[in-house]
Amino acid sequence: MKVLDDVGRGTTSVFAYAGGVAELLGDSLRFVVTLRIRFRETLDQAYLLGVQSWAIVLLTSLFTGMVFSLESAVQAVSYGVGNLVGGAVAFSAARELGPMLSAVVVAGRTGAAIAAELGSMVVTEQIEALQSLGLSPTRMLVVPRLLALVLMLPLLTVLADIVSIVGGMWVAQIYAHISYESFIDSARAVLPFSDVLKGLSKSLVFGAIIAIIGAYQGLQTRGGAAGVGKSTTAAVVTSIILIFIFNFALSYIIFGAS
Amino acid sequence: MPNTYARLDDVSVRYGPKIVMQNLSLDIVEGAITCIIGLSGAGKSTILRLLNGLKKPDSGRVFVKGRDITDMHERELVELRRSIGFSFQFAALFDSLSVGDNVALPLREHTKMHEPEIAKIVAATLDSVGLAHVEERFPAELSGGMIKRAGFARAVVTNPEVVLYDEPTTGLDPIITHVLTDLIVKLRERLNGTAVVVSHDLESIYMMADYIAMLFEGAIVAYGTVDEIRRSPNPIVQQFLQGSEVGPIPI
Numbered sequence: 001m002k003v004l005d006d007v008g009r010g011t012t013s014v015f016a017y018a019g020g021v022a023e024l025l026g027d028s029l030r031f032v033v034t035l036r037i038r039f040r041e042t043l044d045q046a047y048l049l050g051v052q053s054w055a056i057v058l059l060t061s062l063f064t065g066m067v068f069s070l071e072s073a074v075q076a077v078s079y080g081v082g083n084l085v086g087g088a089v090a091f092s093a094a095r096e097l098g099p100m101l102s103a104v105v106v107a108g109r110t111g112a113a114i115a116a117e118l119g120s121m122v123v124t125e126q127i128e129a130l131q132s133l134g135l136s137p138t139r140m141l142v143v144p145r146l147l148a149l150v151l152m153l154p155l156l157t158v159l160a161d162i163v164s165i166v167g168g169m170w171v172a173q174i175y176a177h178i179s180y181e182s183f184i185d186s187a188r189a190v191l192p193f194s195d196v197l198k199g200l201s202k203s204l205v206f207g208a209i210i211a212i213i214g215a216y217q218g219l220q221t222r223g224g225a226a227g228v229g230k231s232t233t234a235a236v237v238t239s240i241i242l243i244f245i246f247n248f249a250l251s252y253i254i255f256g257a258s
Numbered sequence: 259m260p261n262t263y264a265r266l267d268d269v270s271v272r273y274g275p276k277i278v279m280q281n282l283s284l285d286i287v288e289g290a291i292t293c294i295i296g297l298s299g300a301g302k303s304t305i306l307r308l309l310n311g312l313k314k315p316d317s318g319r320v321f322v323k324g325r326d327i328t329d330m331h332e333r334e335l336v337e338l339r340r341s342i343g344f345s346f347q348f349a350a351l352f353d354s355l356s357v358g359d360n361v362a363l364p365l366r367e368h369t370k371m372h373e374p375e376i377a378k379i380v381a382a383t384l385d386s387v388g389l390a391h392v393e394e395r396f397p398a399e400l401s402g403g404m405i406k407r408a409g410f411a412r413a414v415v416t417n418p419e420v421v422l423y424d425e426p427t428t429g430l431d432p433i434i435t436h437v438l439t440d441l442i443v444k445l446r447e448r449l450n451g452t453a454v455v456v457s458h459d460l461e462s463i464y465m466m467a468d469y470i471a472m473l474f475e476g477a478i479v480a481y482g483t484v485d486e487i488r489r490s491p492n493p494i495v496q497q498f499l500q501g502s503e504v505g506p507i508p509i
């Protein structure tokens with residue numbers, strides 16, 4: 001009976017969580033659709049959450065592209081198909097690695113920041129202060145962060161795509177002596193531009209996930225500094241799990257079996 | 259017979275298993291300063307949150323200016339809250355904004371005033387709480403008393419009908435406590451409105467209160483003017499006022 005009780009309670013809390021997130025997203029979209037947007041705050045958040053993430057996205061993408069190329073180039077050359085390495089690197093970078101890596105890295109950095117900031121505002125009564133002034137925390141705090149990440153994550157993904165391909169190209173040239181021309185020709189042949197756009201469309205969804213989960217966890221914070229820590233951890237873990245789940249679903253829908 | 263600004267009618271509130279209020283009823287008199295006293299954790303601050311809809315009761319009704327706000331939708335509550343100032347225990351200033359921007363925020367969001375006009379009102383409001391020329395400073399750069407006063411300024415900048423003060427003098431030295439108490443009285447007179455003050459500070463309550471309500475074990479056990487409360491035969495009230503360990507209040 002205890003197992004059933006635990007399963008029931010767990011199921012209820014999952015649905016309650018999903019309902020809360022959906023309500024926050026719906027509330028946020030209502031403000032977006034009615035153009036009740038704080039543009040200045042949105043730009044500030046785009047800078048803080050997006051622009052300031054460029055270095056970490058660049059580094060992780062560069063080294064991932066390089067290691068991917070390192071592993072595949074040497075093998076490919078040994079099988080006499082070195083001319084396919086550029087395509088393999090570009091294909092995986094634009095469709096999966098770029099969107100996923102940048103989303104996971106941004107979830108770790110900015111998802112945590114959003115949850116911590118809003119959580120701190122909860123425990124210091126600043127959220128209640130907003131409400132008591134007749135202001136909606138969703139409009140004031142969540143919508144700018146949501147728009148900022150939906151705008152900035154695709155741009156960061158473009159950076160990730162380019163950097164990982166360039167890094168891969170450089171490593172392929174150094175270790176497998178695959179020329180830049182051969183690498184680029186292969187990439188062009190394998191990767192249509194529409195795939196790049198489809199990869200970027202996934203980033204839009206990932207940006208929304210990071211912002212909404214971070215905000216929701218932050219606004220649900222209870223219990224002082226320890227509560228802020230828990231919210232921050234939960235925001236990052238939940239965002240990353242959802243990014244992986246949605247990545248599979250979106251890849252299945254967008255790319256199908258191609 | 260004084261008019262009633264707000265009424266808690268048979269209200270019960272619980273936080274998890276803990277019952278904070280049980281069938282509590284209280285009238286807030288219009289145009290007066292009502293002070294709510296009671297032990298720590300008795301639910302005094304919850305009364306303030308009930309009055310502006312930040313908290314919904316588990317049962318009972320809350321009326322403000324005759325309107326039942328108990329089941330009011332959040333969008334309607336937003337409108338209601340514009341007429342209610344709230345000064346938080348730790349001021350709850352937005353730490354990413356300067357003091358001037360904190361005070362200006364409700365004006366920027368709720369009015370169509372131009373910036374020069376807003377700046378003028380902000381400066382005048384800060385001056386009225388004794389904080390002239392601190393607009394550019396951030397909350398982290400202010401002392402405890404200055405933070406409280408900045409919180410007062412933000413609460414009253416829109417000239418609300420009622421101001422709710424949560425522990426306005428807690429943790430401050432006697433001089434600042436006196437200054438803030440005097441300020442609450444002056445702000446009420448200036449706004450010609452109503453004030454509800456939650457406090458433990460008996461000296462300051464005796465200075466400002468028109469009415470005192472004592473909350474104990476989820477109910478109002480005494481209500482009256484300062485003299486009536488001080489002369490109350492209720493042993494709970496007397497033990498609380500005298501700060502005695504001996505009496506019906508368990509330590």
